[in-house]
Amino acid sequence: MSHPYAGNGEHTTSYYAASANPAPLRPSLSGIHETDICVVGAGYSGLSTALHLVEKGYTVTLIEGARIGWGASGRNGGQIVNGLNAGLDTIERRYGHDTATFVAGLVLEGGHIIRERVKTYNIQCDLKEGNVFAALTPKHMKDLEAKRDLWARFGMTNMDMLDAEKMRGQVNSPLYVGGMIDHLGGHMHPLNLALGEADAFESLGGTIFEMSPVLSVDTEAARPVVKTAQGEINARVLVLCGNAYLGNVVPTLTSRVMPVSTQMMATEPLGPRLARELIPNDVCVEDVRYILDYFRLSADNRLLFGGGTVYGGADPKDIKAKLWKNMIKVYPQLGNVKIDHAWSGNFALSFSRVPQMGRIGANTYFAHGYSGHGVTGSHTFGRILSEAINGDLTRFDTFAALPWYPFPGGRTLRVPYSVIGSWWYELRDRLGV
Template sequence: MAPAPARAYAGMPTWYAASAAPAPARPVLEGAHKASVCVVGAGFTGMSVALELAGKGYDVVVVEGERVGWGASGRNGGQLINGYSRGLDVLEARHGPQVARDLGKVALEGAAIIRERVARHGIACDLVDGGLGVALTARQMRGLEHEASVWADHGHGAITVLDRAGLRDHVRSDRYVGGILDPLRGHFHPLNFLLGEAAAFEAMGGRLFEHSPVERIDESSDHPRVVTARGEVSADFLVICGNAYLGDALPRLSSRIMPVSSQIVTTPPLGDLAEKLLPSNVCVEDANYILDYFRRTADGRLLYGGGIVYGGQDPVSVDAKIRPGLRKTFPELADVPFDFAWSGTFAMTLSRMPEVGRLNPRVFFSHGDSGHGVTTTQLLGRLLAEAVAGQHERFDVFARLPHLPFPGGQALRAPLSTLGSLWYTLRDRLGI
């Protein structure tokens, strides 16, 4: 008998879990299994590559330590922000014009993949088009204008620059001096999107196991193995997408990233006030180094996020992390209660670019989207699938990017990063 659908994920205290679509509880991995491809992790990257490969006719097994979307993929702000955690101009200065052109060619593909899959598979995830980047100072506004110009140089000329008056058609806050409106941004319910992908994957014959944390990975043979407490998978190819949740299963990967937690709250449904504060229903993120981001939900709440903790620990109080920024943005909500407050942990690299590569010709990995992963993971899932199928050109654009370990190793990466963030936060406050 099939397990009964579960409407909420027990132990996951998020608005997304409470409003999740019904989803079956998948089986635990037991016994020995074989597959063409084994994917570790059922988050954004893992489900993206699994769905791509299933669509190509591969026999794919996905092994997930908790449930689909349990980690950052099912807990994030739900904003589709195009590009990477570093601008294309910064990447050109680091790596040269050809690398920037190659990265620019695919920078819009991640959001396009989301829209394509929502339409193809009929995924109900409250997808809304349009997003704002907003500036708190004149210096930040010049930066956003430059960002729009760089995007235009790479073929995306639809971004509109807004002054303070124009911005009020979209966000009613006196905190901002202007912004840029990008119609190719957007927002959605990330957990419901993932659950829709998982259902589509299984409809194609894919096998998905939950509550099966990986304890050991044998990458050395012609048929790499993934071993859990109660089972194992032997495959022709292995794709590792554990990101900040990989644990100690493969230390030489997990040591190259730093877990970072971000915090999110949702208010109760606000009725007409939600539409008054965000009349065009676009999502918003500010231009601070440690930024705030917010949007309306489909049931009329305000979802507001921000704050980070290097090292990935949950803060003592999510409320204390988020409320000061919320009060400055919307004084009308200064004392509003929060129905939900949670943290999610993402993985950051020293370069702030995703680290993608091969451990050997049969083992691929991707991690470290550095807080910019909603769209990038969709793209990288497709490129990983291409690489498994023997098409390496686009994959290698990312695989060739240089990456260095954090100075001071695992012991000092969090405190040193905190010191750096304090400097940039001071610059934001001083407007320099």
């Protein structure tokens, strides 16, 4: 069967796919089905929305074009990083103090939802605590101090600064001058989290169709209709959670975001001694450059190392070569280590770097554009979507009212525009300004 964006629909060549918990192959959609709520896309946004709704007693059908967690939700760095891509100071400057206060009230929520899901449904996904932001320059340290103080101004005191000595106790690399730890951050096996949430959804009576790429949706009908090659679903409410992989199925959403690919690789198992030498307290790490590195240890003591961006969502020819030089800068002692897995995946970038949520017609909702912060944001937005569908529009309306902006030049120029912008920020990183 042809899958326009997903090859044969099977998972990519990732470490996560190679170490995934056993999962059944769900049936593909065939025939005509009626449901209360249809959710398109079985990544974190769709899974979170569907699970929250089935917990509220709704009849929910989840449809996925490939396998559960096939896209970013099963490929990402596995890091629970609190906050949005756009900082609270940026949000306050653009949208006002009240909106910033509103956003500050929910930036920790996604991590709490993940931990609650793992505990409630006994999801085996190697959940660990702690997220460290790494500084390469004194300017980075000042930026981190400003972020800690900003969050404290909004009542969040979960971050502590790390001087050079304390940083070496968290991330044993000569590259960093210091950093900051978020005690409410963390990391996990992202594909196993998605698979566990799918199991939880089905255990409560939810229905999942896999390997069923959506060909068209009718958002104007009194009851929205979703069509695939072999079947269709008629629903009272439709929720679109395709994010970077929705393609042109819903043209009104296409111009709102741009797919951006990021790459990861996994070393061979390093053994517990070397692994703890690298990251003594088993936290996850990301630096604070515009084009950043991010890394952590897996449960079997591999270093999972990611970074880089390709605007437009294309895969680089040699992922290992692209990431290797950065990994060796962080950990020179890994010069002879074997790389067992390398992969790429897309996230959806919004021009404002703020995720978007809204409604098309009377009964179709959507959420997308997490801009690289989707692990936590998608879980929060899933809850907010479920609240709206259940009749409480308070938080949904606040996000839906935020203005969004198309990329300058439209779809044709959004990639070169963003590349030029990334060159500028990369130059600033190199100059330390």
